[in-house]
Amino acid sequence: MKKKIFLYYLILTVIGVFIAGLMISEISQKYYKAELEEKLKNNAKLIQLQLSEYRRLGISVDYNKSAKQYSSVLYPEGNSTPLKDQSNYLRVTFIDKSGKVLGESQKDYQTMDNHINRKEVQQALNGEIGKDTRFSRELKLNLLYIAVPSTPEGVITRVSVPLIQLRNIEEIIFIYTGIGVFASIILTAIIAFWFSNRITKPVNELIKVTKDISDGNFSRRSDINLDDEIGELSRTFNIMAEKLEYTLAEMTDKNIKVESIINSMYSGVIAVDNNLRIMLINTISCGMFGIKNGPGVIGMNIIEIVRNNKVNNMLKDTIKNNIPYNAEISIGPPIDKTYKVYATPIKTNSPKQINSGGIVTIHDVTNLKKLEQIRTEFVSNVTHELKTPLTSIRGFIETLKSGAIEDKNVAVKFLDIIDIEAERLSILINDILQLSEIESRQRDSDIACHNIKDIVKEVLDMLQGVSAKKGVKLDVEVEEDIKVNANRNRIKQMLINLIDNAIKYNFENGTVEIRVYKKEAKIFFIVKDNGIGIDDQHIPRIFERFYRVDKGRSRNMGGTGLGLSIVKHIVNSYNGNINITSKPGKGTEFIIQLPA
Template identity: 55%
Template sequence: MRKKFFSYYVILVVSAMAVTGFFVTRLAQSLYKRNVEEKLASVAKVIQNEISEDIKEGVEIDYNAIAAKYSEILEGSPQDNATPNMSDLRVTIIDLNGKVLGESETDFRSMENHLSRSEVQQALKGSIGKDIRHSRTLDTDFTYVAVKASEVIIRLSLPLTELRDIRWIILRHITLGILVSLLFTVFLALKFSASVTRPVNELINASREIASGNYSKRVKSSADYEFSQLADTFNEMAYQLERTVADLTDKNIKVETIINSMMDGIIAVDDNYNIVLINDMAKEMFGMDRKDDVIGINIIEAVRNNQLNSFISKSVEEGTSSIKEILIAGAGKDGKTYRIHTNPVKPVDNTKKKSGAIVLIQDITNIKKLEQIRTDFVSNVTHELKTPLTSIRGFIETLRSGAMNDPEVAESFLEIIDIESERLYNLINDILQLSEIETRQKDSNILPHSLNSSITEVISILQGPAEKKNVRLIDETSEELTISANKDRIKQMLINLIDNGIKYNVEGGSVFVKAYRHGGNIVISVKDTGIGIAQEHLPRIFERFYRVDKGRSREAGGTGLGLSIVKHIASLYNGDVRVSSQPGIGTEFTVRLPL
């Protein structure tokens, strides 16, 4: 910028000097020509007076002699800088018909008629005739002045040879003036351009820094009033911009933090279906990386789900809201169910019929699972309660029909009714226990007690059923362990695990019970040598009423809730339960409880 400013400044000054020189030259030439014309006109009037006097006195006039006389007189006249050089003056006397009567430079008798000359025509009309013509022979301009004197016309001509000298003199002076002016111009231009470009460059640099994000950049005030005002205005603008950007950044951070902290997905699109807002949860729901920048990308390219895109398109085009559910398929049980809420975005001024849509996506997979669990639970409870009740009612009906009269049959039926009643009681008791555990966030009656004694008590309780099936119960716990928990809960958990080990064991099998410390946990292991569980059943083994072999489970007297109760007791103490099993070899349940 400084170079351009300097160049323009120099060009401006040189141009001004050149234009000035041109007009000065033209003015000097004009003044010189006017001076020559006036001098010639005064000489012509002198000759005119002499001829007029001679005509009055009746003297015979020798026009050629008069022309020669005045040419000689003026040739020897003194000259100065202000007076044109008259040494080359040429005097011609012409009659009214254009015939040359006298000539100071050549033989007038050989000269052509001058009637057609411009200055002669002007003189014939009574005015002073003037004309300037270029002589190719002498390569110079001649000025002509003609006046009428009685019966003749006196014409004087003078070459304008001094015009060249005047041009060269003026040109030399102008050139010298330009050179001298250039020196001052360069000095002033450098200084002036620096004073102008320095604050401008400072503003440019400050603008670049602000554009790159440094909104705290300011410029110094200049000594010049206008630049000082500009600097103050710029600094005020930068301050306001910094505040505005800070406010917007703060608001954007708050909004982004809020929407990214939501458990639901949010997507907003414009009327061209380009994404204008999306949170991390929505990206995760549709398999995108949270770091992916999809703002401005068409929703069809970013989210490849035809159902969702169809809902959004309908909301944008028709301006209607909708609530739909979609299923995102996955491997195994990883499928997700999403509830989609779509709403059109309506502008405040209603200038456009459609402005886009906003989508709220809720993951209702767990809700669906809970609904399914509840449905299955009600169905299973109904079935499990109905089976013993049906059996009890059938035997009672049989007894009423006459079986009571046969003591042996009646005793057999009553024993079956007693077994089914006990089954019904156990089922209801397990349901109540499971419900109680599920509704608790924290257990009560938590006291330190010996885990070894609890294991011993449970083994004693189950020793009878184990002996009936010829199953050995072996306690492999070698260290004294103290646990802070509800003793009844721990015993219930042990009973369920050991009882399962007995029920699903083989004749002459064993159940090994072991407890030990490991990694800040107390680990309880119950391992049997029974029939085992196939691998496809292991993920569902802790579900309510889930049975690997339903017929055998009912024969063994199981309710289908024992392992679910174990899982919930472990969860109540922030622990977990795991299972490993091989069909025909046995099953091991491992419970980890934090110390």
């Protein structure tokens, strides 16, 4: 732009100088010619007046001699050079009515052609002052001819001069015009450079500021301080940039809030337009469908991204029919998940368009399904566990009613069996109540600081008879002065269940190792036996309610199937963790870590 302004300014100036030069030249020639014409008219009239006076006095006139005398007197410097070299003189010619030359100041009049057809002569014969300009081949100049009307004697007086001054004027004007053009070019170049800088510098500044803003620097402002239109443009631009920055900041803030809310949702959200192009997708949805680079899929067709026909078809149907849909879908492996999907159309206010796309919300109901399954299994297991002893009790009661009560030995035996089954029911109900109590409490009660060694001693006293009956040795090693901040009965219940299982599922004359020690602000409880062990396939489910590795054997040993589930819940309630390692035929080891 700067170069263009400079070039245009220079060209306009040069053109202007040339036009001015031409006009000055034309005006100068016009005025010079008009002045010369008037001078020649006066000279011709003066000569004619003098000749008339001579004739009035009766003096004979020699026109050829008179022509030379008048030329010499009126323009003496014109006779100092030969005719062929003269370019500045006054020429006097006398012509009669027939066009014959009577006298000539510069030539031999006798050799001259008849002048009747000359323009100026014709005008003079008509009583007017004749005037004409013709090119002289001898002088290679234009000559100006003036002829005054004839005297009563019929003689026309004609004077002429070469227009040498016009050529000189043209040369002078050309020279000065050239000098003016050269000077104007230099001056114009300086002015144009300054002017173009004055215009383009603020424009370039605005361009730079605009580029910075387009690159994301919305705080950029123009510092142009002028009192012209560019200054006004700069101020308007700054106002626009300020509003743009505020609007974008507001939009960015809203987008960040919306994205934060959407991405913080536990449920998946995907919105598409009428062409199934993705308009919005949150992080949870990307994780559900294994989509990488979530922001990069905006604008892509959902069919290319989400490889689930049920979801895609629901979106198509909700957009097409403008009604909501819902369904359950399963995704997996590696991890089988169950999702509840709701598809709804995106409503618009336009009567011409029923909706502008569709949105699906996806809820992970895997845990709900598992809980429902666990509840169903729990009810089934509890029913089964209650039904077996109750059936046995009712059977023996019916037998006693039928007359067996009369046989004292049989009656006592049956009553002992009924007592055992009732005890099983009591233990089962007690375990269920304990498990329910642990689960329902977010925080345990009766928390106090207890010595672990004292708790372990109480547990061993309770289980000493069971281990001695089976011939299982209890190898105990507990560090001194280990304190735990917990409910004493919960810790006892945890150890009782672990050690009792280790004794039950051990071989005769086996060993149960019990280790308790403190390390890195954690208390480690280790219960290890060398009994029957557990297959790897059962370990992931060992802490589930009523889960038994060998159901028949567990029932014969009096287990309810809730012991390890209670242990797991007690450990979780104290923010601890439990690990199990086992080999069939070699034994099982439980390692519990609780905060000290």
